[in-house]
Structures are given as C-alpha cells and as structure tokens.
Amino acid sequence: MRKCIVLASQSPPRPTNFRVGAILISRADNDPTFSDDRILSTGYTMELAGNTHAEQCCFSNFAAVHSVSEEEVATVLPVEEGRKLVMYVTMEPCGKRLSGNAPCVQRIIKTREGGRPGVHKVYFGVKEPGTFVGESEGCKMLESAGIEWEYVGGFEKEILKVAMAGHENAEQKVKEALGEAGGDDAEQ
Ligand SMILES: Nc1nc(=O)c(N)c(NC[C@H](O)[C@H](O)[C@H](O)COP(=O)(O)O)[nH]1
Numbered sequence: 001m002r003k004c005i006v007l008a009s010q011s012p013p014r015p016t017n018f019r020v021g022a023i024l025i026s027r028a029d030n031d032p033t034f035s036d037d038r039i040l041s042t043g044y045t046m047e048l049a050g051n052t053h054a055e056q057c058c059f060s061n062f063a064a065v066h067s068v069s070e071e072e073v074a075t076v077l078p079v080e081e082g083r084k085l086v087m088y089v090t091m092e093p094c095g096k097r098l099s100g101n102a103p104c105v106q107r108i109i110k111t112r113e114g115g116r117p118g119v120h121k122v123y124f125g126v127k128e129p130g131t132f133v134g135e136s137e138g139c140k141m142l143e144s145a146g147i148e149w150e151y152v153g154g155f156e157k158e159i160l161k162v163a164m165a166g167h168e169n170a171e172q173k174v175k176e177a178l179g180e181a182g183g184d185d186a187e188q
C-alpha cells in the first residue's frame, strides 16, 4: 500500500478526480508473508494520456509491454499454477465515473473474460469518498463478479491527503472524508 501511495503522489493534482496509485502483483498461493510477490505492473492517475485512472494505467502499461491494447490485457496476463493475480490500489476501484469512461471495476472484471483467472483479489486503503459519485459501488460490483476484496486500514489520512491534493480546500475535504471513512484519526 505504501508503494501505491508513492505512485499516487506522482499524479498531477486535479479538482475533478482523485490521485490514486495501483500495483498488479503475481502472488504465490502458499506464501503467507507475501515474500514471493512479483510486481507485474504499476500505474497512477493520469500517468497515461487522457483522463486515465490508476488501475487503467496499470493494465495499459502491462498491455503495452506485451504489445496488445489495454482492452486485450486479459490475453497476456500470466496464468500460473500455484499463483494468483492481486491488485493493490490506494482507493476502492471506481464503479462509476462522472466522465462516463469505463469504470475500473469493469476493467478488472474484464481480466477474467474467456474463463481466465484474471485478477483474483483487490486490496484498497479507502472506500471512494462521496465527492463525485456519492455512495461507491465498487466493492459491490467486485463481489457480484466473484472477485474478492480487502480493506487495508491505517493509511486513510495519507491516502486521502494525496488523493484530494488538487481539490478546493483539500484539508477540510480530507477531514470530512475521514469522518466518512471512520478513520481512527478522523477527529484530528
Ligand atoms: N479508483 C480510482 N482510481 C483513479 O485513478 C481515480 N481517479 C478515481 N476517481 C474516482 C472518481 O469517481 C472519478 O475520478 C470521478 O467520478 C470523475 O470521473 P473521471 O475520473 O473524470 O472519469 N478512482
């Protein structure tokens, strides 16, 4: 998650989205300390041209290395016995985008097309604040697609400060979002 926060802080601050970082990992099944994790790709919001999201850039970067388009990334993601693909993102993948572009949950689900294992689980450090799309749908959509997710607590303040750096009175917004997230340092 710390690596994702560093990625997110490379994103150009905008009032119209959040600065998010994402990492795609190949993880061994029987490796409780995750010591055998292999980072396959990284991405951060607006890393690539256009109005791009961190998860989208993460997939795009991997696809580019394998000379396919982001839409076809499922065809080049590794399928290895005894290993699964997991994704770490600072913020819950979006289920809806004000711009109308394809949401990241859809892109994550797409990695499983053609019966491929695709992304097995998503870890994130904050639920999406209500700033743009109100109640976030990401988790529910992942669940209904059979993709596991896990909330990694303890990074809320750091993640939201980076995510909202481009927003009007960001400090106040972060405080409110922390209140939403129920972060343990919400009262500060
Ligand atoms: N998970 C995630 N990764 C990102 O890289 C990013 N920027 C968001 N942000 C979610 C937020 O809901 C959308 O940024 C707004 O809804 C505006 O939509 P656009 O970004 O313009 O498509 N969420």
Ligand SMILES: [Zn+2]
Pocket: 053, 054, 055, 093, 094, 103, 104, 105
């Ligand atoms: Zn997104």
